[in-house]
Amino acid sequence: MLDVAIVGGGVCGLALAHSLQARHVDWRLFEARPRLGGRVLTATSASGTPLDLGPTWYWPGHQPSIARLVADLGLTSFAQTDDGRVLHLNDPAAAPQTVAVGVNAQGELAPERAGVVTGEAGQAAGSVHGGAMRVAGGMSALVQALAHPLPLERLLCGVVIDALVDHGDFVELRWQQDGQLRSVSARRVVLALPPRVAEATLTFEPPLGPALADALRATPTWMATAAKAAMAYETDFWRRAGHTGNAWVTHPQAVLAEVFDASTPGQGAALAGFAAMGAQARQQFKASMDLLTRNQLGQLFGVQAEDGELHSHDWALEPTTCSPLDLAEDGLNAEHPVYGSSLLAQPHWQGRLHFGGTETARQGGGYLEGALGAAARLRRELLATPTTAANAT
Numbered sequence: 001m002l003d004v005a006i007v008g009g010g011v012c013g014l015a016l017a018h019s020l021q022a023r024h025v026d027w028r029l030f031e032a033r034p035r036l037g038g039r040v041l042t043a044t045s046a047s048g049t050p051l052d053l054g055p056t057w058y059w060p061g062h063q064p065s066i067a068r069l070v071a072d073l074g075l076t077s078f079a080q081t082d083d084g085r086v087l088h089l090n091d092p093a094a095a096p097q098t099v100a101v102g103v104n105a106q107g108e109l110a111p112e113r114a115g116v117v118t119g120e121a122g123q124a125a126g127s128v129h130g131g132a133m134r135v136a137g138g139m140s141a142l143v144q145a146l147a148h149p150l151p152l153e154r155l156l157c158g159v160v161i162d163a164l165v166d167h168g169d170f171v172e173l174r175w176q177q178d179g180q181l182r183s184v185s186a187r188r189v190v191l192a193l194p195p196r197v198a199e200a201t202l203t204f205e206p207p208l209g210p211a212l213a214d215a216l217r218a219t220p221t222w223m224a225t226a227a228k229a230a231m232a233y234e235t236d237f238w239r240r241a242g243h244t245g246n247a248w249v250t251h252p253q254a255v256l257a258e259v260f261d262a263s264t265p266g267q268g269a270a271l272a273g274f275a276a277m278g279a280q281a282r283q284q285f286k287a288s289m290d291l292l293t294r295n296q297l298g299q300l301f302g303v304q305a306e307d308g309e310l311h312s313h314d315w316a317l318e319p320t321t322c323s324p325l326d327l328a329e330d331g332l333n334a335e336h337p338v339y340g341s342s343l344l345a346q347p348h349w350q351g352r353l354h355f356g357g358t359e360t361a362r363q364g365g366g367y368l369e370g371a372l373g374a375a376a377r378l379r380r381e382l383l384a385t386p387t388t389a390a391n392a393t
Contacts, residue, residue, distance in 0.1 A: 001185045002028050004382060005173055007161050008192030010038020011368055012356045014146040015069075015375035016190060021150055023383065028184070029150075030173070032160040032320050036147055039223060039321060040368075042138030043311040045232035049268025050138030053228045053313035055368055056262070056272070057132035063369035065376070067133075073145040076136035080129045081239075081261040087247035087300055089254075096247065096300055101128050128246045129260070136264055139368075163203040164189060166349045190378055192356040194221035195344055196323035208348070215343040217325060219359050220333065222366035224326035225316040227275035227282060229293050230262050231308035236269035238301045245271055247300045255292045259300060271297060271305065278331045279316035339365025347381055354378055 004020060006013045009031030020027045031038075041054040057080060060067035070077050089096035135141050147155065163174040167185075174183045191198045199208075199216035208216070238245050238261070245261025256273035263269045273293075275282060282289060290310055298306035316322045316330070340362030344355045356378050361370030 001170060001187065002026055003186065004028075004188050004190060005030065005171070005184065005186035006190045006192055007173070007198075008038065008190075008357065009033070009036040009155065009157065010192060010357070010371060011040060011143065011146070012358060012371040012375045012378075013038070013190070013192035014143065014150075015372055016192065016356065016378050017150055017154070018146050019375065019379045020382070021154075025382070028154050028156060028186075030159045030161055030175075031155070031157045034158050036155065036157065037140060037143040039315070040139045040143050041313060042140035043230065043313075044138075045268060045270070045309045045311070047232065047234075047268055047309075049232040049270050050136075050140070050264055051230035051232060051262060051270055051272065051311050052134075052138045052140075053230060053311065054223070054315075055139050057129065057134060058368055059130060059132055061131055063364055063367065065364075065372040066368045069372060070133075070135060070142065073142065075141055075145060077133045078136060078265055080132040080134055081244050081263070082127055082129045082132070082246065083244050084127055085244055085246065086128050087243060087259075088250070089247065089300060090250045092251045092253050092299075098243070128244075134264070136267065138264070142368075160201075162201065163205065164353070165205040166352060171349070171352050188352050188354065188382060190354045190356050190382070192374075192378075194224070194321065194323070194357050195219040195341075195355060195359055196221050196224075196325055197320060198355070200323040200325070201319065212343055212348060215341045216355075219339065219341060219344065220329065220337045221321065221323060221326045222337070222359060223315055224322040225279040225330040227277075227279075227312065227314040227316065228272060229256065229275070229310065229312040230270055230272035231294075231297060231305070231310050233269045233271070233304075233308045236261070236263050237304045238271070241302070243301065245301075247273075249276060249296065249300070255289070255296045259297070271301070271308075273297075275314075279314070279322075279327060280330070282314060282316070336366065339370065345377060351381075354381055 003026040006029040017029050039054045043051040058066040087096040088099050161173050161175050165172040170185045171189045195216040247259040254276035257276035259273035262272035294306040339359050344360040356374045358370035361373040364370035
């Protein structure tokens with residue numbers, strides 16, 4: 001019988017496995033996808049340029065855990081290209097304007113003025129990305145570094161756990177494989193999954209209490225309905241034209257809402273952006289999305305921007321990321337969710353069931369920082385003696 005079964009091979013699950021391995025705890029990790037990383041996904045262009053289609057940045061100024069981990073793993077980091085200027089396109093029939101970025105009365109980034117800021121004389125009024133840092137090789141380099149020292153036989157990908165059965169002194173995890181019911185038993189189970197995904201995809205026996213089930217459903221999944229596109233190029237021609245690669249598109253026909261320079265020093269030039277369209281609209285325009293993306297990049301940075309190697313990923317199409325409730329709420333909430341439910345941050349089933357994932361973190365919820373914070377909390381819970389472990393029901 002396993003001591004700890006971890007369901008979910010994202011950054012939270014891997015960081016927890018990393019800690020348990022170092023402390024000689026008997027664990028196994030089960031990931032539904034055929035790969036590790038969860039919402040961390042880095043594509044690689046034909047020329048070797050890494051293209052992050054999931055999380056891209058971290059902010060050392062207020063995210064110390066991820067900054068320390070990047071350093072401890074020996075990864076190379078670099079600052080996101082940012083001089084406080086951004087191309088702003090608010091009229092599909094007009095050319096974009098380069099504007100300085102300031103902070104409005106609500107503390108939000110906004111164009112400081114409508115006038116054009118020209119060339120090197122333009123003075124940055126703020127910061128588009130707030131001191132963001134990136135990892136050389138893409139964020140998947142972080143995943144690979146976390147997974148590298150872990151025994152491969154303990155990392156089980158392509159296993160879709162669909163039921164948890166509490167037997168009183170252990171929990172049985174069940175799944176279907178090759179038409180056969182498979183199962184494994186563990187003294188404790190960690191669900192390092194988005195809470196809504198856990199609630200939507202798992203059967204719990206006995207059923208979870210109403211308050212806990214409500215807490216799971218009330219926790220939106222970060223980037224559940226997001227989509228990203230990235231285009232690799234031979235050269236960073238936009239920099240030669242005096243642009244940083246940062247752009248905002250705010251007109252109603254926008255395909256990408258925010259574009260940024262996704263180049264990696266020594267590893268190639270790229271632009272990337274976040275989808276402006278909602279998940280349903282993206283499906284309606286599915287056949288033409290690539291062409292529309294190329295056209296918008298061309299409108300922002302010139303015809304050269306239309307001709308590159310395009311990669312994209314729609315997270316709303318993944319049930320391991322986007323629950324039905326997340327999809328139903330697409331576009332209804334523009335604010336960053338409030339994370340850190342007390343019910344999700346404590347053990348259940350007399351200490352045999354634990355919830356993790358970035359959405360359970362009080363600090364940095366939704367970000368890689370939150371995933372690491374949740375992993376640290378879980379490590380403390382699992383290593384606590386039975387007399388100090390919580391016994392929530």
